[in-house]
Amino acid sequence: MAGVLVYSDSSDSALELVTLGSKLGREVSVVVLGSEDLSDQTKKVSVNGVSTVYQISSDALSNLLAGPTVDALESVYSRVSPDYMFFSSTKKGKELAPRLAARLKIGCITDAMKPELNENGITAERLVLGGNAIATVASRGPAVATIPLRAFERASGNASPNVIKIEDFQPRPTRTIVLGRKEKQKGQVNIKDAEIIVSAGRGFKKKEDLAILEELAKVLNAVVGASRPLTSDLGWLPEDRQVGLSGTTVKPKLYIAVGISGQIQHLTGMRESKLVVAINTDKNAPIFQECDYGIVGDLYAIIPELTKDLKLQLGR
Amino acid sequence: MTQQPGTKEKKNPLEIIVCFKHVIDETELRIDRANNKINFEGAKTKISDDDKNAIEEAVRIKEKNGGIITVVCVGPADAKKSTKEALAMGCDRARLIVDPSFQDGDALSTAYILSQVVKKIGKFDLILTSTGTTDSYTGIVGPALAEYLDLPQLTYASKITISGNKLTVDRALDDGIETVECEIPALVTVSREINQPRFPTLIQIMSAGKKELLEWNAQTLGINPSVVGKADSKVEVKSLSVPKSARKKVIFEGKPEDAAKQLAEALLKEGAVK
Incomplete structure (x- = not known):
């Protein structure tokens, strides 16, 4: 065999x-x-x-x-x-x-x-x-x-x-050379190994609004991820924050999807998460089929409230 | 056969080949969860999202360096619609490859067919593909096509620069950006972040109809049907099913402050936040 x-x-x-x-x-x-x-x-x-x-x-x-x-x-x-x-x-x-x-x-x-x-x-x-x-x-x-x-x-x-x-290895001739490499900066966010991820989607209306999610992330010691439109199309966050089929597959203990409808391209990258939370205005959004806890509502109203509650409860 | 570097006259225009797949629009599929079925009836189709980035990049390279873009699609007959869209985006001519014997092949088979198409086209400096298509996302076609044509593969490109015979590519890898250089001809697979595909104008859409669109089949390409498609596939799709979710799906509605409070409590109870 x-x-x-x-x-x-x-x-x-x-x-x-x-x-x-x-x-x-x-x-x-x-x-x-x-x-x-x-x-x-x-x-x-x-x-x-x-x-x-x-x-x-x-x-x-x-x-x-x-x-x-x-x-x-x-x-x-x-x-x-x-x-x-x-x-x-x-x-x-x-x-x-x-x-x-x-x-x-x-x-x-x-x-x-x-x-x-x-x-x-x-x-x-x-x-x-x-x-x-x-x-x-x-x-x-x-x-x-x-x-x-x-x-x-x-x-x-x-x-x-x-x-x-193997001593007699003979590679074929190659015409490709490496000119340089820019490693991801040290201390830069690594969503792959994060225990808690809060991810942003199209529900955010502008880049500056991500600040409310960063507040929540700070309280939870979480890292901020994003769906593909925010990284690839809008460029609001670097590509290495993208959760999904064409980004990174993550497996955190807690995944909070905020303003993410749940295109399967995204779900694929986070479906192994232990606990999934979804916040979205559209109650028919596919993400609600894939979450443990969900809130149907406006993230702009909910996130600050959630941050405030968790801050209080966790004593931060 | 591919050209050898150096044989290309510098004054000749850059010859670019870009490949795309005509796919079912996965965002508009109807899923019948109760019967574990996907309803393909009347499903919309499109140019695979990531392939649009490859087409866009080809057009941008041409805008900068001059050149001729041949767009290639192996697909069903109704891929003509997508092929015209690619022409409207700025490709100069199209080869639509349709043959019943090409149906239901695995990705390696598609790459082989494309390699024969490229050989028939003959002259080229650069082949562009996406990193993966939105339907099956195997990511096989680019590297396999490079192998069949004995070309260097520069994958996950987030930036492409061409100067004379020199091709420089930034590759978006897992741990950072790697800049590589090689002489053309070469095959490059593009990352989604490389560009924002354009929407063709009405004039471009109208004029696309006048551009050269040739339909080729197994016979035109001299491909023996027994070595492609389902007949030769080394990987077969046995069945399709709908993913099942075992999530709790507890939904809080009502006032934001109440819902937020309920959620915070649930997270604490779960021990999910500390």
Whole structure:
């Protein structure tokens, strides 16, 4: 029985993929790539359930650009001949998986939820039509899949897998170079790991009005997120605050959607939240089908009241 | 085959190919929750939202650098409406690819068909696609098309600059912005934030009808129907269902101050705020 191969641009996410591989009852091999010494990365993924770690260190992999990275993954894949290969649904994972699949002439399932093995391949669920529907999809044979972040716990434990260094890696010539990188500023909001998120939608009439939501966020130690129109179309908040299918998938303990109607594109990004609160004027808004608590009413009247009440109750 | 860098005469206009998908407007779908069904009857269609950003970007690049834009759509016959819209937005000519054997294929199959379309078009410097389409959002077509054409892929572009043969792209990645450069030809997938698509004027809509719109099929492209569409798909859609929600759905109405108070109490009781 051939195993599964996993790769992620983050070691933590790779550990989630290891858990998935073990759950499927397969032998799991992990690929680590880079341009320097890979022993730290290798150590991080040397956890229970991992049988082999494949390392490729090459100057061509210093920026993990798609071209050389796919070349490297292809070389490991052809050596291991796994049945399945899993990536994280990070932006990098989602640009690598399709290209590798096209090269290997095997199936590709992105954002695969509840992946399971069937007789011939993988079955998984995908949110489609803006999240209005769940498509059950199946591969006919070997496939690569990208798995949403935090869908599985991280594998743990200290294990001693085989470590195989691939020395003869030859990337195809590439014409792409990295000129620079602007990391997200330190201390900048990270909605992905936030415990409480208050999100703004089109119910806000102008950018300045977001101040009332920031007040509420301050009282709750929450971060402010937004729906796509506010980030992509209006630019009121940076793109990294966008919750949704084309933004970030979040899983906070509390999610408060304010003035968000609940386009499924948005719901998709927050439906794993533990508790969901919705505030909207339109009682028929889809968000009310997806909330635990809701208020039908004017956010401009409600938010200051809610902030005042919570401030009092929480003693802030 | 793709051109090699350097073979392009500098004076030649920039040749841009932009791909889009004609999709069901997911915001207007009627969902029959009781019967776990989606009602597709009379569903509206549109150019996929993110693909509009790709079309808009193609037009902006042309406005700045000059050039010719060929817009390509693989889809059903009624995609003609969307194709005309793309022409009205500023594309110069269109190739609408319709063939029964192309139906119900997976995204890799679509990418393969597009690669054959690009080869038939022949000359190009830049291919633009979106990062994903609003119907299925697989994000597969861009990278797979780049693979089939052996092109560099510059994904998640939030800014594109072309100067001579040099293409510079800001990529909006998970942890920041990466600026990359390569020589054309290349394939770029655009992020939503790259621009605001324009609304064509009435004059533009009228004149779109006069632009070249060719319909191609499997035969025109020399594609064997057994290697595309459902026949060759490596991933199949088995069923569609309506997501179920297990939320409490406790709704407070009435005066803002009362509703807010009830909500605050509920949140405290849940232990959701501390």
